[in-house]
Each structure stands twice: as structure tokens, then as C-alpha cells.
Amino acid sequence: MLIDARARLAPNPVEEVVARASRVILGKERQIRLAMACILARGHLLIEDVPGVGKTTLSQTLARLLGLEHRRIQFTSDLLPADVIGVSVFDRENSTFRFHPGPIFSQLILADEINRASPKAQSALLEAMEEHQVTAEGQTRPLPEPFFVIATQNPLHQVGTFPLPESQLDRFLMRLRLGYPDARAERELLKGEERRDLISHLEPAMSAAQLLELQRAVTATQVSEALLDYVQALVSHTRVSPRYAQGLSPRAGLAVLRGAQAWALMQGRRQVLPEDVQAVLPAVVGHRLHGTGESQKGGFDAAADLLTAVPIP
Amino acid sequence: MSGAIPNAALDVRNVMWLLAAMAFVVAPHAFRLPEWVGVFFALVVAWRAWIAWRAARNPPRWLVLALTFGAVAATFFAWGRIVGRDAGTTLLVLMTAMKLLEMKTSREVVLAIHLGFVLVMTNFLFSQSIPLGIYMLACVWLFVATLVGYHRGVGRTPTVRERLVPAGLLLVQAVPLMLVFFVLFPRVQGPLWALPQDARAGLSGLSDSMTPGNISQLIQSEATAFRAQFEGEIPPYQLLYWRGPVLWSFDGRTWKVPDFNITGSLSYSRAEKPVKYVLTVEPHGKHWLFSLDVPATLPPFSGIRQDLQIRSVRPVDVRVRYEMTSYLEYRYGEKLPANFRALALSFDERRNPRTVALGRQWAAESANPTEVLNRALRLFNTQFTYTLEPPLLTSENPYDEFLFDVKRGFCEHFAGSFALLMRAAGIPARVVTGYQGGEVNPLSRELLVRQADAHAWVEVWLEERGWVRIDPTSIVAPNRIDSGINAALGPIGVIPSLIAADRLGVLANLRFAWDALNSQWNQWVLGYNVERQRQFLASLGLEIADWKKLAIWLTVATLAVGGLVGLGLVLRDLPVRRDPAVVAWERFCAKLARAGLPRAPHEGPVDFLARIESQRPEVAAEARAIVERYVEARYGEGISRPESRDLLARVRRFRPA
Numbered sequence A: 001m002l003i004d005a006r007a008r009l010a011p012n013p014v015e016e017v018v019a020r021a022s023r024v025i026l027g028k029e030r031q032i033r034l035a036m037a038c039i040l041a042r043g044h045l046l047i048e049d050v051p052g053v054g055k056t057t058l059s060q061t062l063a064r065l066l067g068l069e070h071r072r073i074q075f076t077s078d079l080l081p082a083d084v085i086g087v088s089v090f091d092r093e094n095s096t097f098r099f100h101p102g103p104i105f106s107q108l109i110l111a112d113e114i115n116r117a118s119p120k121a122q123s124a125l126l127e128a129m130e131e132h133q134v135t136a137e138g139q140t141r142p143l144p145e146p147f148f149v150i151a152t153q154n155p156l157h158q159v160g161t162f163p164l165p166e167s168q169l170d171r172f173l174m175r176l177r178l179g180y181p182d183a184r185a186e187r188e189l190l191k192g193e194e195r196r197d198l199i200s201h202l203e204p205a206m207s208a209a210q211l212l213e214l215q216r217a218v219t220a221t222q223v224s225e226a227l228l229d230y231v232q233a234l235v236s237h238t239r240v241s242p243r244y245a246q247g248l249s250p251r252a253g254l255a256v257l258r259g260a261q262a263w264a265l266m267q268g269r270r271q272v273l274p275e276d277v278q279a280v281l282p283a284v285v286g287h288r289l290h291g292t293g294e295s296q297k298g299g300f301d302a303a304a305d306l307l308t309a310v311p312i313p
Numbered sequence B: 001m002s003g004a005i006p007n008a009a010l011d012v013r014n015v016m017w018l019l020a021a022m023a024f025v026v027a028p029h030a031f032r033l034p035e036w037v038g039v040f041f042a043l044v045v046a047w048r049a050w051i052a053w054r055a056a057r058n059p060p061r062w063l064v065l066a067l068t069f070g071a072v073a074a075t076f077f078a079w080g081r082i083v084g085r086d087a088g089t090t091l092l093v094l095m096t097a098m099k100l101l102e103m104k105t106s107r108e109v110v111l112a113i114h115l116g117f118v119l120v121m122t123n124f125l126f127s128q129s130i131p132l133g134i135y136m137l138a139c140v141w142l143f144v145a146t147l148v149g150y151h152r153g154v155g156r157t158p159t160v161r162e163r164l165v166p167a168g169l170l171l172v173q174a175v176p177l178m179l180v181f182f183v184l185f186p187r188v189q190g191p192l193w194a195l196p197q198d199a200r201a202g203l204s205g206l207s208d209s210m211t212p213g214n215i216s217q218l219i220q221s222e223a224t225a226f227r228a229q230f231e232g233e234i235p236p237y238q239l240l241y242w243r244g245p246v247l248w249s250f251d252g253r254t255w256k257v258p259d260f261n262i263t264g265s266l267s268y269s270r271a272e273k274p275v276k277y278v279l280t281v282e283p284h285g286k287h288w289l290f291s292l293d294v295p296a297t298l299p300p301f302s303g304i305r306q307d308l309q310i311r312s313v314r315p316v317d318v319r320v321r322y323e324m325t326s327y328l329e330y331r332y333g334e335k336l337p338a339n340f341r342a343l344a345l346s347f348d349e350r351r352n353p354r355t356v357a358l359g360r361q362w363a364a365e366s367a368n369p370t371e372v373l374n375r376a377l378r379l380f381n382t383q384f385t386y387t388l389e390p391p392l393l394t395s396e397n398p399y400d401e402f403l404f405d406v407k408r409g410f411c412e413h414f415a416g417s418f419a420l421l422m423r424a425a426g427i428p429a430r431v432v433t434g435y436q437g438g439e440v441n442p443l444s445r446e447l448l449v450r451q452a453d454a455h456a457w458v459e460v461w462l463e464e465r466g467w468v469r470i471d472p473t474s475i476v477a478p479n480r481i482d483s484g485i486n487a488a489l490g491p492i493g494v495i496p497s498l499i500a501a502d503r504l505g506v507l508a509n510l511r512f513a514w515d516a517l518n519s520q521w522n523q524w525v526l527g528y529n530v531e532r533q534r535q536f537l538a539s540l541g542l543e544i545a546d547w548k549k550l551a552i553w554l555t556v557a558t559l560a561v562g563g564l565v566g567l568g569l570v571l572r573d574l575p576v577r578r579d580p581a582v583v584a585w586e587r588f589c590a591k592l593a594r595a596g597l598p599r600a601p602h603e604g605p606v607d608f609l610a611r612i613e614s615q616r617p618e619v620a621a622e623a624r625a626i627v628e629r630y631v632e633a634r635y636g637e638g639i640s641r642p643e644s645r646d647l648l649a650r651v652r653r654f655r656p657a
Helices: A011-026 A029-039 A055-065 A081-085 A119-131 A183-191 A194-199 A208-217 A225-240 A249-264 A272-287 A298-310 B010-029 B035-054 B062-078 B083-103 B107-122 B130-150 B160-184 B216-220 B340-344 B353-365 B369-383 B398-407 B411-424 B474-477 B478-483 B485-489 B494-501 B506-526 B530-539 B547-573 B581-595 B605-615 B617-635 B641-653
Strands: A044-048 A070-074 A086-091 A096-101 A110-111 A133-135 A137-141 A148-153 A172-176 B224-230 B241-247 B274-280 B302-305 B311-312 B320-326 B429-434 B439-441 B446-450 B456-462 B466-470
Touching: A011 A029, A011 A055, A011 A208, A029 A044, A029 A055, A029 A272, A029 B035, A029 B411, A055 A110, A055 A148, A070 B083, A081 A086, A081 A119, A081 A133, A081 B035, A086 A133, A119 A133, A119 A148, A119 B530, A172 A249, A172 A272, A194 B241, A208 A249, A225 A249, A225 A272, A225 A298, A249 A272, A249 B130, A272 A298, A272 B605, B010 B035, B010 B107, B010 B130, B035 B083, B062 B083, B062 B216, B062 B530, B083 B107, B107 B130, B130 B160, B130 B506, B160 B530, B160 B547, B224 B581, B274 B506, B302 B429, B353 B369, B353 B398, B353 B411, B369 B411, B369 B456, B369 B474, B398 B411, B398 B547, B411 B456, B411 B474, B429 B581, B439 B506, B439 B617, B446 B506, B456 B474, B474 B478, B581 B617, B581 B641, B617 B641
Parallel strands: A044 A148, A044 A172, A070 A110, A110 A148
Antiparallel strands: A086 A096, A133 A137, B224 B274, B224 B446, B241 B429, B274 B320, B302 B311, B429 B456, B439 B446, B456 B466
8 A cells, every 4th residue: 555664666676776785784774775865866965974884885885786877086185176077188189178077077976085175175076066067167067967976074073174064064965874883783794795895796776767767756756735834844943943053944945855755755655744754854954953052962963853843733 | 149049030131121111110200209219219220230230139138128117207207198199109119119129039020010010000190191191001011021021931031022022912912801991891970099189289270369470370381271162163362251260359469269159140131142162171179160251051060159150069170071151242240239349349458559549549530430441441551561570579569569660560460450440449340360362273173271371350340331341451462362372472481482483383283183182082081981981882872871780791891802802812723724634633643642542743644553553453454544544635635525524434433442
């Protein structure tokens, strides 16, 4: 039936992606699903955690499974915008400048440790994320479709980081935290194969065309007035409640709705339910909300508070 | 912090609001009570503000106690008592100050706010004018806003807007109830509150005697004496003599109302058709009532004296309104009884000898009284000047001094000396005081007579003509009678001089509009007495005979207004048309809640279903059917009418254990 959470679209490449990724990144099925929802909602993904918990592994796994052409950019403090976008080189044979496209001209960018780069290099990437095009030497060049960025960053208190400004954080649809694996997963990890080898053997579980089709299906899910009421209630609560330093922007509200739509589709449902909103809300608003007062709660806690504070209309 | 207990009600800003509201409400009293009361209150408020600001300790108990006794004692020394309007208000202001000083708990704060409301009421014991009403309304608003602040609890102190807006809404909500109470509350005859005697102090108006100098004090007053609304045209200005006390007794300096009290009658020969008008007299604390010379009817509860002076049974302590008819052309008193004649000729031979000699000389040289009159008028016409600020007449013979030395004066000088000359010449004469003229409000067509229009003139008795009005002032300053006091003297006081300077007449119009508004206020708000209440309710079709019926109607109307407001509040919270799916869902959740499985407000239907399935597996299947239909209705494409009926029926049948 329509709300049977286990009945999937058949054949469902999304489930296949999740299943295969779960064999590489152990015990993190929820994060994998959220990451998929983010991609289906055409959003960029930010993975934030301490080094060594599998941020890069997750992003590489997704890139391979989605069958997308992908490139990895390791952000360092000396990275220049030209290293991201590309550079014109003088061609001696034709006596002209020829543009050598940078790694950004790919369907999926893995931006590793984005907050280690200087703000200049960060903004080169972030502008491309927003506009889906880059401008180099006075010429505007479109980026391929689909175009995603999966960025990873270290927590801000680590040494040698340039924190992303809030306006740039806002461009990521979701921010995920992986966290440490539980004991069983960790034991399996220790016993098992080298992750890198696993990734190199991964076969794509869907094609770029299938992905585009699924993205269209996300926008076609049923959003009722009652659901919009709920999303609006959540957003307006953050604006009037003294517990938040700043309310959510209209863009954030739209992000919540897109994420919820993608989640509903992944649950195999035509209509979006409040539960879908609740499932994606912490990941979507976590990096946009800051608690006030004595608690000074971090974004994820603030989002969890928001869920319990607003009744479903 | 010196050990102050954190207390939401005693938050600095809340205390400052309370102190500000208190300062506002006591400010008008500062002008009415002795200066030290205002100074003391201001000092205490400043002290309390300092305590709140620095979180300092309240003063010790013994000091508050000592100040309290001191305040009672000071009140007693200032007024000679501690009850009555002035003393009572003084005491209340001082005790409020003490309360502010010792205020420590939330309960005391609320008590202080209520004291503030009582202070608002005390202001109305002194004045019931529109500006004070508006000012006190603002004070009430401030107090309610303060109360709003106290009830916001700990945490963010509310902003000015967050205080004033809810307080204003509360007051607006109270308006219907206020109107019901105003219209229906049983009125009592006389003033609504039995005002203490001293509430009547300081009323201005004519007195029952006239000494050179006392009317010119009245002339400085812009205060309203009475208003007249004429039926038809307003008579010519020079005929507007408003008759007040008639003065017969004379001791050489002061003219007085005689002690005798002989009832007169309204029978006299009259000519032409009568003038009809309605008078609204401001309280003046004395017995007399005014009428145009001469009255043809009597107001209720009044009598007329032989000299055509109308006396009210009770002193005019409240504003009175009565209909009058007068004849402007008349002849009365052709027969003068011997005792009255003697009184109208009496004077002290030893005082004012030169005046008396002049009168006697005229009598000897003239053939008849008319010639004497003409001589006197000629004298006034040629040698005298009209002024509001004549030199003080200090000698034992004031009229000698005036007639022969000073020769500058005011209506009372002219009237007094003229009457004395007549008496000396053997012509019976008396002084009539009252008002002359008035100001027509072009907006309301009302004639406004101010204290500044106070006037004195003379009546002489002539054989076969009776009492004849002679106004010596009109001989000296014809302007005074033809167009009013301002024409005769130039503008007096600040407001009239502004008006005179305002060529476009903007100020004059504003003043007329203000006066018309005041008149309406007096008639309909302050003058809403038993009679008016009955008339007004009768016009609504309610024949209400006594206060018991009125009380029943008041109760009914209060309940009706309260019910309507309550209904409005309930309806506001209800959606216009409820989605049947939502109704069904709420019943479903309520049934489960009664069965010990309440849905959290933020719990979605599918999550709730999962909980039901694990905790109440016996009803899982039915619950699933309901949830599926609800989800489709609410978050899907909607369900048809039969389907929603089906959903409701399923919920009705649903029986969680």
C-alpha cells in the first residue's frame, strides 16, 4: 500500500545504491540515505566530521555507484582559483590561448577538506555550485548536467581551517555528520578488506540518465496544503522564537521541502508526509540554525528542538 | 547586588514603568495640593528609582513607619483633618509613596498598581474636563501596560511596544462594557458620588455683595458662567442683561443682598412675544439662578423674590440645566410699598458726603426725577473713563474718591456711585448684578457667557413707570454694552489677545469648536442624570421606571456583552470550515489518548501508526486503515465525500482497549 515503508519502487536503483554503499561504509545506512536524498533533490552535500571516520570514502563510494564522471579536488591552503576552474595556456602552433578546463568541469566534484583552502579558492567553487557555470577570462562556460559537489570539511576548531561563511554554508542543501561507527561495525571494519580496494571494484548502480529521471520524479511528488502549513510553521517558529539567533531563510524552507520530497520518493511514496520533513530537517537546517541563550546549542540540537517544539497542524 | 532576591516583578524596567505611571497620575495633584506633597512624592519616586537601579536595599522598616506617621501628621496640620477631598487625596498620595518605598514582593507591586487606579479616580474629584479625562485614560493605559509587564514573567523584559499594544487592546475590549455601564448604571439624584463639602471650594462667580473692585477680579476669568441655547434668533446684544443678585442694602462701601425674603410673583405688564431659551449654568455654590431680564417662568425647585431674583432651593453645586422664558420689554413694580421704598432710599449719611451733597443739590435744582437722571448721565458721559484697572479706593468714602478724584472705573464703580447719587436725590434705586452679553458660538449657535461678562447696573423706581433699568456703564463706554468687554477694553488675557491677533479667525474657530465639544460633554457625559437616562432609554424603546429594573437591564446587558465577546474569541479560534478528515483524525487521536496512547503534538501519522502497531497490535489493522485514509485525505490528493464519511464511520467504530 502507499504508506508501506518497505514497499519500494521496483526495480529501484536507489535501494541498490544504498545497499552497495552500506557494504563499504559500515553501519551508516541513515547517512547514506540522507546523502542520496540530497543528491535526488539536486542539492550539494557537505560532510563534516573529524578525520578518519570515512568522509572521503563515502563521497568516493557515491561517486562510483552513481555512475557519474567525477574528479577530486584536494583543498589546501595554497590552492588557487585557477586550479579549480582551469587556465588558458598559449598554444604555440596556433599562436592563440587555449583554455584547459579545470577539475570543476565534471558531473560530480569531490571537494576534500574544503575549509582548508583560502577563502578565494573556496569562493571559486561555491560560485560554480550556485550558478552551475564558471566564468574564466571573460568567458562564461556552462558546467555539465548533472552537477554536484560533495564537500568534506573538518570541524571548525581544528588547526589550519578557514570556516565557511554562513552565506556559503547556505549553498549546501544538507550537512551530514558521520560519527564513529558502533562496536560491531568497527570490528567488521578492522577484520575486512582495505576500503580503497572495495571502492575501486565498485560498479555503477545507476546511470546519469536514471539519476536525472529520479530527480524529475522528486519534483512530481504530491505536496499538500497541510504539508506546506507544517513547513511554514517550522520556519516561522525559528523566526519568532527567542531560542534561535536568526530565523530560517525562505531558501532554507525550500530546501526542507525539496529534501522531504526526495525522502518521500525514496520511501516509495507519492505524497510527502510530515515524517519526511522530520527525517531530513536536522540535516537540512543544522548548518543554518544557531541556538541562543545559556544553551548555545549547536545546529543539530537546535534542529531537534525545533521538531519537538512545533506541533503538526 | 546586595542580597536582593531576583524577582520578575521587581525587574528594574518594570519598577521604572510603575514609577513613571505614578508620576504621571500624581502630577495634576501637585498643582492642587500643598507644594510639599508634590516635592515629597517626587523625592520618594526618585529614591525608589535609585533603589531599583542600583539594586539597593529598601529603607529600614522603622524609617518607613516614621515617615508614615509624619505624613499623617503633616496632612492633619495642612488641612486640619485627614478626611475630605483635599486631605484625603493628600493622605492617599503620601501613603502611595510609602507603599512604593517598601515594595518588595510581587503582591505589593500589584497592590501599588491598584493604588494607582484609585489615584486616577481622585483626579476626577477635582475636575471632570475633557483634557483631564484623556490624560487619565493615558494614565490608565500606562498602568495596564505596567501590569502587562509584570505578568510576562522571567526572561526577556517586554519592549515598549509589547507592553502598550496588549494594554491598548485590553482597554479597547473594555469599551463595550464601559458603554453599557455608563448608559445603564442607576443614577442618583444629584452628584453621583457624595462629594465632601470642600470639593465645592474655589467655584468662581458673583457674590451676594458688591464692593468696588470685586467684579473686576471676575473679569479676568475665562471660565464659563453659563450657556444659553435660544429658540430662534438671539436677541440684540444690548438687550442681553442676565439678571443675578439684586443688591439693596448699602453701608457706604458695600452693596448687599438684603436679608428679607419676600416671595414675588411673575405678574407684570409685558409687551411683545417672549424669548425662549435653555440655560446650562455651571456650579457656583450659591442659590441664585440667572435669567434674561425679566423672567416669565421659573425653573424647577426655585422661587422668585419680589425684586425678580430667582432663587434655587438648593445651592447650585452641580451643573443645572433649565428652560426659561423671558420678556425683554416689560413694566413692573408700579406700586412700591413703603418699606421697600425706605430701603431703596437708605444710605449712611456720614459716608461719602460729597456724593450725597451732589445728589441733594441736583434734587433741589431739578423739576422732576427725569431731569436728575439726565444730569447724572451727562456727568458720567463727559468726565469718566472706563478701565479694568482702576486705582484702589481705600478711603472711608470710596464713592467720593471715585466721583471727584479718580474718575476712572469699572461697572461696579459706575453702578454703585450712580445708585448712591439717585438715593441722595430721593429717587429709589438699587444695584443689579449679573452678566451682560456673551459670545455666540457660530458652530453650535449657543451663547456662551463667561465670568468675564460679569456686570452691574442700576434700577431706579420712577412714578408710574416702575423699576427702570439704567446702565451708567453704557453711557461711559457704549462699546461695553454693544459688543462686549473686549471691544471696550481691548483683549484681556493671553487667549483673547491671540484671538485678536489672528486675522483669519483660525484660533477663534478652534475655540468655538472646543467650546461646542465641551458643551456636548457637559450635557451628555457629565450631565447624564436620572432624567436624561430615562429620556435616552425611552428613545431606545425601554421604559425603565426605577433603579431595580435598571439593575436587571444592566446585568442582562453585561452578560450579553460578555457573552458576545466570549463567543467572538471562541469563533476566532475556530477555522471557518473544518476538514472532516481533520475532525476524524482528532477524534481518533483522542480515543487513543483515552486508551493510554496519546499522540505527541509533533508526531506524524505514520510514526504514530508504527507506535500503535507495536503497542496495540489488536487494533493495528483498523488503525492502519484509518491512517491510510487520513494520509491520503490530508497529504495526498484528497478523498471524496463518501470516503470521508467512511473515514468518520471507521473512527466512530474504532475502540482501542
